[in-house]
Amino acid sequence: MTSAHNWNDIRIFVKQCTSLSKAGYNVSLVAANCKNQTVNGVNIVGVHTVIKSRLGRMRKTAKAIFENAKVLNADIYHFHDPELLPYGYKFIKEGKIVIYDAHEDVPRQILSKYWINKYLRKIISKLFERYENKIVAKLSGIVAATPSIAQRFVRINTNVIDINNFPLEDELACIESWEIKKNQICYIGGISEIRGNSELVDAMYGISEIQLIMAGSFSNIKFENILKHKKGWRNIDFRGLVDRKAVAQIMNESKAGIVTFLPLPNHIDAQPNKMFEYMSAGIPVIASHFPLWKEIIEGNDCGICVDPKNPNEIRDAITKIITNDTNAKRMGDNGRRAVLHKYNWNAESIKLINFYKEFIKI
Numbered sequence: 001m002t003s004a005h006n007w008n009d010i011r012i013f014v015k016q017c018t019s020l021s022k023a024g025y026n027v028s029l030v031a032a033n034c035k036n037q038t039v040n041g042v043n044i045v046g047v048h049t050v051i052k053s054r055l056g057r058m059r060k061t062a063k064a065i066f067e068n069a070k071v072l073n074a075d076i077y078h079f080h081d082p083e084l085l086p087y088g089y090k091f092i093k094e095g096k097i098v099i100y101d102a103h104e105d106v107p108r109q110i111l112s113k114y115w116i117n118k119y120l121r122k123i124i125s126k127l128f129e130r131y132e133n134k135i136v137a138k139l140s141g142i143v144a145a146t147p148s149i150a151q152r153f154v155r156i157n158t159n160v161i162d163i164n165n166f167p168l169e170d171e172l173a174c175i176e177s178w179e180i181k182k183n184q185i186c187y188i189g190g191i192s193e194i195r196g197n198s199e200l201v202d203a204m205y206g207i208s209e210i211q212l213i214m215a216g217s218f219s220n221i222k223f224e225n226i227l228k229h230k231k232g233w234r235n236i237d238f239r240g241l242v243d244r245k246a247v248a249q250i251m252n253e254s255k256a257g258i259v260t261f262l263p264l265p266n267h268i269d270a271q272p273n274k275m276f277e278y279m280s281a282g283i284p285v286i287a288s289h290f291p292l293w294k295e296i297i298e299g300n301d302c303g304i305c306v307d308p309k310n311p312n313e314i315r316d317a318i319t320k321i322i323t324n325d326t327n328a329k330r331m332g333d334n335g336r337r338a339v340l341h342k343y344n345w346n347a348e349s350i351k352l353i354n355f356y357k358e359f360i361k362i
Contacts, residue, residue, distance in 0.1 A: 001069050001078070001079040001081075002030070002031050002032070002067070002084075003031075003032055003061045003065045003083055004080075004083070005031070005080060005081070006031070007044055007046070008039075010244075010273065011080075011103070011145070011273070012080055012101075012191075013029060013039075013040075013042065014168070015165075016101075016163075016349075017029050017040070018041070018042060018044045018335065019349035019352060020352070020353065021040060021042050022041070022076075023356075023362075024362045025045065025356065025362060027041070027193070028043040028074065029042055029043070029045065030065050030068050030069045031045070031046065032048075032049060032061050032064075032065065033046065033047070033049065034046040041080060042164050043069055043119075045069075045072070047061070047064045047065055047068050047321070048144075048176060049061045049276065056148065057085075060137055061204075062081070062083040063087075067085070069087075069148075070323070074096070075096070076096045076097045076356070076360065077091045078101060079098070079099070080116075080127075082106050082336035084130065085131070085132060086135070088100055088139060089138060095131045095358045097140045097154045097360070098139050098140050098360055099139065099140060100136060100291075101144075102142060102144045102145060103145045103146070104145070104149070104201065104266060105127075105266050105269075106143070107125045107132070108125070108265035108266040109266040110118075110124055110264055111125055111154075111264070111266070112194050112195075113262045113264060114192075118285070120166065122169075124336060128140075133176055136157050137151055137156050138157050139157060140359065141355065141358075142157050142160040142161070142358075143158040143161060143163050143355065144161070145162070145163070145165050146162060146164065146270060146271045146323040147162045147164075148161040148269035148270075148292075150293035159358075160243070161351060161355050163272065163351055163352050164245070165273045165348075166274075166276050166343045166344050166347070167276050167277045167343070167345060168344070169338060169339065169340060169346060171280070172247070172248050172280045172281040173280065173282065174251065174252045174282045178253055178314070178328075178329045178332075180253070181252075181254065181255050183209055183210050183211065184211040184213055185211075185212055185213070185252075185254055185257065185258055185286070185318055185321070185322070186212070186213040186214075186215070186251060186254040186257050187213070187214045187216070187258050187275075188215045188216060188247055188257070188274055189259070189274050190357075191218045191219065191223070191224075192218070192223060193223055194261065194262050194267070195261050196260040196309075197214075197260075198223075198306040199308060199310070199311050199314060200212070200258060200260055200311075201227050201230045201232040201233055202231075202313075203232065203314035203318065204313065204318075205230070205235070207235060207315060207318065207319065209234070211235055211237050212236050213239060213250050213253075214236050214238050215238075215240065215242045216240075217241050218302060227269070230277075236267070244278065248281070248291060251277070251278065252281065253281060255322055256278075256284045256285065256286055256318065256320060256328065257274065257275075257277070257278030257281070257286070258285075258287075258314075258318075259274050259275050259285065259287050259288070260284040260286065260306065260308035260314060261288050261308060262289050262308050263288065265289070268290045268291075268292070269292055272343070275293070276343050279300075279339050279343065280335075280336065280339045280343075280344075282332040282333060283330050284302060284304070284328050284336070284337060285302060285303030285304075285307075285318075285319050286303055286306060286317045286318065286333040287304075287305050288305065288306070288307075289306055289307055289308075289334055290305075293305060300334055300335060301330075301331060301334045302332070302334040302335030302338060304317040304320065304321065310353070
């Protein structure tokens with residue numbers, strides 16, 4: 001069940017639902033504002049609601065998702081959004097097996113939500129954490145998107161597993177030679193202040209003959225206007241939202257991928273999907289110098305870690321990669337090798353299927 005994600009979300013549908021269906025489970029995905037259909041053996045149940053605000057989604061859409069999911073009378077209910085916590089609890093009271101998929105450390109995430117009054121964020125964060133912990137303690141199991149999120153829940157619920165959002169091995173693999181690549185880097189994902197996009201655009205100012213391909217959607221119109229009026233924007237090729245085929249093409253043409261999130265509590269121990277997707281595509285990664293990220297990037301010699309708040313440092317890393325094809329290709333190959341050996345969805349899907357077998361063997 002998901003009330004906040006698209007039905008074809010990479011983690012939820014492409015990876016988890018498809019893997020479980022292939023393993024023999026009868027899988028239905030209840031999601032908002034999509035059509036009823038069967039894809040990859042998964043029964044998609046579309047729930048149509050008209051929402052005009054986040055609060056509307058959190059209340060009306062979540063309730064509609066619950067009501068449609070209840071009709072299915074499933075053995076296991078696996079939900080992906082914090083707003084579905086009360087409905088997960090309702091299913092528990094009805095004797096169902098209920099799994100909460102925690103994508104984020106939400107209490108820490110709340111601290112950086114621009115749309116929440118900054119004077120209320122700490123209070124709301126503490127209240128939500130208390131509420132979330134109370135529900136989580138009663139659920140059948142927790143699937144966490146990172147080891148750090150799993151650690152947080154282990155003391156509350158004994159049945160916790162981390163299922164990392166690692167890439168599919170071959171989806172983004174570059175089949176072209178390095179020589180076809182252009183003097184460009186790419187950023188693919190949500191575009192917002194907390195993801196370091198302001199500093200990234202500033203870093204592009206003064207770089208000659210190097211372009212940044214930026215694909216994704218802006219968090220709000222105000223931030224979009226700020227970025228587009230920066231001097232560095234002249235070196236940006238903005239593509240907007242693109243499909244997975246276009247993502248692969250952008251990465252195949254680029255010489256590096258960048259993910260320089262700012263050092264907020266919810267970012268430091270995160271494992272951004274795009275970091276591993278860049279590695280999977282065989283291109284170097286320019287990433288924030290958080291300890292965990294340095295362990296992954298520098299530990300596998302597949303990129304450069306920088307201070308995400310320092311445009312000059314970001315600019316230097318971009319220039320260093322673009323001007324040394326031999327070294328860039330070597331780092332890209334190292335990243336690709338690390339994905340094949342460790343950071344891939346195949347290993348995570350086995351963990352997920354074994355986790356389900358603890359509840360129901362088929």
